[in-house]
Amino acid sequence: TQLLEQSPQFLSIQEGENLTVYCNSSSVFSSLQWYRQEPGEGPVLLVTVVTGGEVKKLKRLTFQFGDARKDSSLHITAAQTGDTGLYLCAGGARGGSNYKLTFGKGTLLTVNP
Amino acid sequence: DTAVSQTPKYLVTQMGNDKSIKCEQNLGHDTMYWYKQDSKKFLKIMFSYNNKELIINETVPNRFSPKSPDKAHLNLHINSLELGDSAVYFCASSSSTQPLGQYFGPGTRLTVT
Numbered sequence: 020t021q022l023l024e025q026s027p028q029f030l031s032i033q034e035g036e037n038l039t040v041y042c043n044s045s046s047v048f049s050s051l052q053w054y055r056q057e058p059g060e061g062p063v064l065l066v067t068v069v070t071g072g073e074v075k076k077l078k079r080l081t082f083q084f085g086d087a088r089k090d091s092s093l094h095i096t097a098a099q100t101g102d103t104g105l106y107l108c109a110g111g112a113r114g115g116s117n118y119k120l121t122f123g124k125g126t127l128l129t130v131n132p
Numbered sequence: 133d134t135a136v137s138q139t140p141k142y143l144v145t146q147m148g149n150d151k152s153i154k155c156e157q158n159l160g161h162d163t164m165y166w167y168k169q170d171s172k173k174f175l176k177i178m179f180s181y182n183n184k185e186l187i188i189n190e191t192v193p194n195r196f197s198p199k200s201p202d203k204a205h206l207n208l209h210i211n212s213l214e215l216g217d218s219a220v221y222f223c224a225s226s227s228s229t230q231p232l233g234q235y236f237g238p239g240t241r242l243t244v245t
Contacts, residue, residue: 050232052232052233052234054236056173059238059239060238060239061136061222061224061236061237061238061239062175062222062236063236064233064234064235067232067233069232105173107175111232119177119180119188120177120234122174122175122176124172124173124174125173125174125175127173
């Protein structure tokens with residue numbers, strides 16, 4: 020069974036601060052996705068990374084896929100209150116004839132004004 | 133227009149009852165999923181259908197029966213509901229069996245009393 024460990028589990032910061040969320044596994048994934056989920060809503064896809072060492076930027080968010088495709092990080096610069104939410108990483112891998120996403124348990128981010 | 137929609141949003145029922153949750157996507161995707169999110173926000177896949185055919189069936193009690201009448205719809209029927217079935221159920225869709233981007237519905241909060 021493939022597992023994704025996210026850290027930290029909870030993070031509370033002040034507006035304007037920077038933060039990094041980590042997603043680690045002992046397994047290799049062919050892709051890694053990051054989602055953000057707000058209360059009462061479904062997860063929303065932020066980014067997909069597929070190449071080891073890949074870095075993608077989405078405004079103030081920077082996503083990196085580890086060289087060995089076992090880990091990823093999400094860095095937020097100058098956090099805003101609108102960044103508050105549950106951040107989920109998900110690894111994609113083929114299991115037999117199926118392609119399946121395995122989700123981490125999430126990082127609950129609170130950005131205080 | 134809502135991309136992935138689910139009904140109902142909330143479902144409160146008693147143990148032993150049978151209930152259904154409906155899901156529809158208008159994204160033209162050929163793969164649809166059901167996920168269960170527990171009280172600790174852990175999101176776990178239950179089923180996946182590609183072009184109306186079941187391709188992923190995780191270790192889910194056979195009281196849960198998905199049904200896909202066409203590739204835009206994936207419904208979930210649950211028999212003999214138990215207290216432990218209480219959770220938020222999310223439907224999702226993607227464009228192929230390689231889920232590089234999954235789009236989630238708003239979720240159905242099921243409460244079994």
